[in-house]
Amino acid sequence: MENHKNNTQLQGTEKLIMEAAKKIFGRKGLDGARMQEIADEAGINKALVHYYFRSKDKLFEAVINETFLSFFPMVMSLMSNPSISLFQKIERFVDLYISLIQENPHIPGFMAQELSRGGADRVLDMFKDSGIKPEVFFQQIEQEIKTGTIVPVSPVHLIVNMISMCIFPFLARPLISGFLIRDRIDYDEFLEERKKELPKFIINSIKKK
Amino acid sequence: MENHKNNTQLQGTEKLIMEAAKKIFGRKGLDGARMQEIADEAGINKALVHYYFRSKDKLFEAVINETFLSFFPMVMSLMSNPSISLFQKIERFVDLYISLIQENPHIPGFMAQELSRGGADRVLDMFKDSGIKPEVFFQQIEQEIKTGTIVPVSPVHLIVNMISMCIFPFLARPLISGFLIRDRIDYDEFLEERKKELPKFIINSIKKK
């Protein structure tokens, strides 16, 4: 029997299954995905998937854990680091977020599937367990407002704005591509542009001049 | 036999099925939804669903059509109306978008499900068929940049930003609620706040001072 608790360093067959599952679940969701399809993608027998992960639900849960654990810690440790200035934080946040998703293309689809079901409780739990405190970021904003560096903004709306503008373009990728044809630029180019445009857009909005 | 092409004014049983389907599909997606569940939600026999809509896929497609047809025309006729000023347009866009989704809560989940599959082609087709031209909005932006009213911004990024910040909060609703607890405000309050905050945030960012 293997150690099924150590999700961070999977090897061999187990790793194959995880990667295949990320791809298929991200593309088709929990219900749309077929165990057979995941097995095929991993190049192994279907029974092996059950051998390692017991059930479809367990596998899905494992994928959720790996996905969000590869995600939140980095982003959130940045946000709750009090020694980084607000503007720097915004710049790094956008870059980190977009880069992270570029490297893990399954995340947006996966996130959407997971959120549009009831599954956000699980994500919220992971938040709490991670010991991360968005308060640091919120307080930093309130501080800058008092100092007069930025105009008054609701911290919650600001963070929601930032996350929205980072994630949603990945979800709406095919739609946006339709728009982009006009400008004859491809999607990756669009994302690189975005890494520069977005921080400017955000900072421009809150910076007092 | 009824007229199955007139999707805009359904009545009786057919309407019941449509409303039930919107709810269930929006909540669980095409694959997650069960025909039986839709029938139950509508309070009718399962065979009736097939009687009116033939197959699950056809029903899903019908829901897509109704959903997006209730959506794009209004938003897009606003955006491509050249007699409304850019700033007014932004204000009305945000208000219209959020209100529309508030009244049709199934839209975000439904949209996410549809986008995270391949189904964006269909949406793009509806775009083209609707005879709507986002060019008007784009040109308006470029015009205001020349005039010097706003700072130089990429029109595509701007519209993507606007749509992102309107839609994503609905998708991430359960997550955001987690944040909001801190401020002791509920979600509807948050949305009303947002209708005021968002236009300010956007205009603030592009307005030249």
Added chain:
DNA sequence: ATTTGTTTTAACCAAATGGTCAAATATAAA
């Protein structure tokens, strides 16, 4: 080489599910 335990596979199963159909019921026309 034999034993012991682990990994992998093919064949199989029970349950769920989309879809069909013939019969029943309501509706309207003659």
Added chain:
DNA sequence: TTTATATTTGACCATTTGGTTAAAACAAAT
């Protein structure tokens, strides 16, 4: 009241699918 037509239903079917299992293949230790 008939007759014809549209609507609704319960029973049924074929297929798909998650999951099981017994046996084969493999690896490691004695």
